[in-house]
Amino acid sequence: MPRPTTSSRRVTIVDVARHAGVSTTAVSKVVRKASGTSAQMRSRVLAAVEQLGYRPSATARALRGRTYTLGVVLPDIRNPFFADILDGVTEHLSGTEYQLLMSSSHDDETGEQRVTDAMIDRSMDGLLLVAPIASRVRLQRVAHTVPTVVIGRHGPAAGYDIVADDDFIGAGLVVAHLAGLGHRHIAHIEHDEADPIRRVEMPNARRADGYRHAMRAHGLGDRIDIVSTTYNREGGYRGTRLLLERRDRPTAIFAGADIVAIGVLDALTEAGLTVPGDISVAGYDDISFARFGPVSLTTVDQAGHQIGATAARLLLDRIADPARPTSQVTFSPTLVTRRTTAAPPRSPR
Amino acid sequence: MPRPTTSSRRVTIVDVARHAGVSTTAVSKVVRKASGTSAQMRSRVLAAVEQLGYRPSATARALRGRTYTLGVVLPDIRNPFFADILDGVTEHLSGTEYQLLMSSSHDDETGEQRVTDAMIDRSMDGLLLVAPIASRVRLQRVAHTVPTVVIGRHGPAAGYDIVADDDFIGAGLVVAHLAGLGHRHIAHIEHDEADPIRRVEMPNARRADGYRHAMRAHGLGDRIDIVSTTYNREGGYRGTRLLLERRDRPTAIFAGADIVAIGVLDALTEAGLTVPGDISVAGYDDISFARFGPVSLTTVDQAGHQIGATAARLLLDRIADPARPTSQVTFSPTLVTRRTTAAPPRSPR
DNA sequence: ATGAAAGCGCTAACAA
DNA sequence: TTGTTAGCGCTTTCAT
Numbered sequence: 001m002p003r004p005t006t007s008s009r010r011v012t013i014v015d016v017a018r019h020a021g022v023s024t025t026a027v028s029k030v031v032r033k034a035s036g037t038s039a040q041m042r043s044r045v046l047a048a049v050e051q052l053g054y055r056p057s058a059t060a061r062a063l064r065g066r067t068y069t070l071g072v073v074l075p076d077i078r079n080p081f082f083a084d085i086l087d088g089v090t091e092h093l094s095g096t097e098y099q100l101l102m103s104s105s106h107d108d109e110t111g112e113q114r115v116t117d118a119m120i121d122r123s124m125d126g127l128l129l130v131a132p133i134a135s136r137v138r139l140q141r142v143a144h145t146v147p148t149v150v151i152g153r154h155g156p157a158a159g160y161d162i163v164a165d166d167d168f169i170g171a172g173l174v175v176a177h178l179a180g181l182g183h184r185h186i187a188h189i190e191h192d193e194a195d196p197i198r199r200v201e202m203p204n205a206r207r208a209d210g211y212r213h214a215m216r217a218h219g220l221g222d223r224i225d226i227v228s229t230t231y232n233r234e235g236g237y238r239g240t241r242l243l244l245e246r247r248d249r250p251t252a253i254f255a256g257a258d259i260v261a262i263g264v265l266d267a268l269t270e271a272g273l274t275v276p277g278d279i280s281v282a283g284y285d286d287i288s289f290a291r292f293g294p295v296s297l298t299t300v301d302q303a304g305h306q307i308g309a310t311a312a313r314l315l316l317d318r319i320a321d322p323a324r325p326t327s328q329v330t331f332s333p334t335l336v337t338r339r340t341t342a343a344p345p346r347s348p349r
Numbered sequence: 350m351p352r353p354t355t356s357s358r359r360v361t362i363v364d365v366a367r368h369a370g371v372s373t374t375a376v377s378k379v380v381r382k383a384s385g386t387s388a389q390m391r392s393r394v395l396a397a398v399e400q401l402g403y404r405p406s407a408t409a410r411a412l413r414g415r416t417y418t419l420g421v422v423l424p425d426i427r428n429p430f431f432a433d434i435l436d437g438v439t440e441h442l443s444g445t446e447y448q449l450l451m452s453s454s455h456d457d458e459t460g461e462q463r464v465t466d467a468m469i470d471r472s473m474d475g476l477l478l479v480a481p482i483a484s485r486v487r488l489q490r491v492a493h494t495v496p497t498v499v500i501g502r503h504g505p506a507a508g509y510d511i512v513a514d515d516d517f518i519g520a521g522l523v524v525a526h527l528a529g530l531g532h533r534h535i536a537h538i539e540h541d542e543a544d545p546i547r548r549v550e551m552p553n554a555r556r557a558d559g560y561r562h563a564m565r566a567h568g569l570g571d572r573i574d575i576v577s578t579t580y581n582r583e584g585g586y587r588g589t590r591l592l593l594e595r596r597d598r599p600t601a602i603f604a605g606a607d608i609v610a611i612g613v614l615d616a617l618t619e620a621g622l623t624v625p626g627d628i629s630v631a632g633y634d635d636i637s638f639a640r641f642g643p644v645s646l647t648t649v650d651q652a653g654h655q656i657g658a659t660a661a662r663l664l665l666d667r668i669a670d671p672a673r674p675t676s677q678v679t680f681s682p683t684l685v686t687r688r689t690t691a692a693p694p695r696s697p698r
Numbered sequence: 699a700t701g702a703a704a705g706c707g708c709t710a711a712c713a714a
Numbered sequence: 715t716t717g718t719t720a721g722c723g724c725t726t727t728c729a730t
Binding site for chain 2 (some may be wrong): 101
């Protein structure tokens with residue numbers, strides 16, 4: 001009994017070489033479009049590649065050269081802002097040989113580390129870390145191991161390129177807008193941050209600082225009111241519940257992220273409060289949902305697409321030349337005024 | 350001048366073997382928890398692994414054995430329903446050695462093929478294809494190359510395991526609900542599907558069929574009204590615009606997916622129509638946004654979490670035994686009634 | 699229980 | 715321009 005002919009062994013470079021009657025080196029060169037091949041050789045090899053359906057094994061390649069794989073680590077797939085960033089990355093990468101593979105850290109430091117290590121183990125050519133929560137030392141170590149670009153984290157360029165938005169300014173735009181409408185009691189829901197380094201480097205902390213600074217600049221320093229929860233829908237919901245329990249309720253809530261604002265609106269709807277009639281709400285990120293008709297959220301546009309495209313460009317540059325000096329690109333956010341913010345209700349106090 | 354000691358060469362199995370004074374075979378066995386190692390050997394090796402910070406190279410492993418990598422291909426990261434599925438997958442995989450890596454096909458057949466091939470090239474141990482649009486032949490070929498589980502696609506088990514929801518029944522639940530409220534003109538927005546095979550296998554087509562069937566069952570066969578666009582927000586918006594242009598407007602719109610319903614609500618808001626006062630809207634998927642206060646969308650719960658967990662289980666089973674017979678798991682959807690559906694407005698016609 | 703050695707598919711010196 | 719050969723880091727027979 002002969003074994004089945006459907007022995008689906010992978011087609012290797014040896015098969016192609018034999019089929020084309022040339023050496024494996026020749027095949028390798030042609031496939032990689034390297035120099036030193038005659039037109040005749042190229043056509044023979046390419047014909048064999050075509051006929052046999054040969055595809056180079058990225059894992060075998062990895063042992064010698066590139067994998068043509070770029071890893072993206074996201075804190076959370078649910079936050080649509082990250083999808084905007086990814087669109088920018090994907091667009092910049094289209095047309096290149098590189099394949100994007102992503103994974104979520106599930107907003108967890110251990111998870112982030114696991115995923116990052118896993119990508120290094122898999123010989124990725126470069127890493128794109130979106131709003132990572134790892135310590136700076138750890139980020140430096142990662143960047144030392146593999147070309148890395150960090151998105152959405154401030155602080156000194158420490159061995160890796162950084163692309164971010166100026167969150168301090170962005171928060172100021174929101175406060176200015178609300179104060180301009182006549183609000184005095186503007187509360188802010190932030191992502192809890194204990195680590196001192198991260199207090200400076202993480203976008204959420206920068207936004208909270210920007211809020212504080214702007215409140216003072218508008219003579220509202222004594223009305224600073226921050227609730228610390230987390231940057232997700234649940235955090236917005238919980239934060240709002242806490243605010244509503246107070247005797248002195250705010251007339252406006254500035255959520256540190258749109259996804260948080262969603263939770264805020266959840267809680268307000270549940271409490272029977274109208275927006276912006278009873279209370280104004282502003283977010284941050286301008287996720288596509290913000291311009292959803294029934295929501296129409298006032299927010300800050302971070303240009304995620306542009307951030308992603310820039311990060312991809314920097315990563316390719318760094319892969320091409322790992323020694324080039326690191327750079328920090330900071331974009332300026334813009335305020336997007338929609339229908340969740342208005343003047344505060346009459347009869348104050 | 351000695352060369353810098355920071356020669357950050359990766360720690361390999363050879364380094365560990367030398368450090369522990371044993372063979373690389375021994376290290377390999379210990380690391381893989383294979384049998385045939387003494388307790389003493391194990392502790393020596395593990396100590397060396399710890400001290401040197403050794404991590405096995407997944408790419409090198411790939412040439413002989415496993416990569417412990419599972420690939421997930423999603424049509425679109427923006428659809429939150431897929432995040433639900435991923436949660437289920439992730440949960441089932443936590444505690445295993447497997448690492449999940451995902452990529453988006455951007456709702457494009459070529460893109461899907463590119464991504465799938467890329468994952469095969471990277472020696473993934475298994476593939477999870479979510480609502481793939483590839484032909485059945487192509488899916489079979491993929492499944493023949495690597496253990497594959499297909500999520501959200503119907504049709505005969507053709508070499509791969511299938512986990513799906515009964516979309517035909519789900520669509521029926523929606524129609525029954527709307528008809529029960531008194532609606533007669535119930536329009537459906539579907540994802541355009543020309544390919545005959547896919548007309549049978551794709552969830553969107555099954556939903557459209559379920560809609561047709563249920564309309565007839567409720568004596569509304571002559572009111573069947575389908576608009577073909579795409580399963581995204583834009584598709585919902587466009588479809589609704591088309592419906593609103595008609596002289597005989599529907600009193601209810603059944604969108605084939607929640608993300609489509611979002612677009613429907615966009616268009617209705619823009620047109621100054623109230624929901625459900627002027628028109629009822631139902632979706633499909635029960636994405637977390639559906640229970641967002643200001644939206645509160647009536648929809649169909651697909652239990653994405655359960656689908657994901659089941660798919661992950663089947664994939665691990667298949668990797669363990671590629672020859673095992675394929676199975677099809679179908680879940681029954683349930684209707685979730687919220688505030689976007691109500692009786693049609695008076696003064697009909 | 700332990701280790702030597704071959705080899706996975708590819709790339710890169712080096713020769714011819 | 716072309717081919718020979720030696721690895722890359724790991725797993726796996728096969729001896730011992």
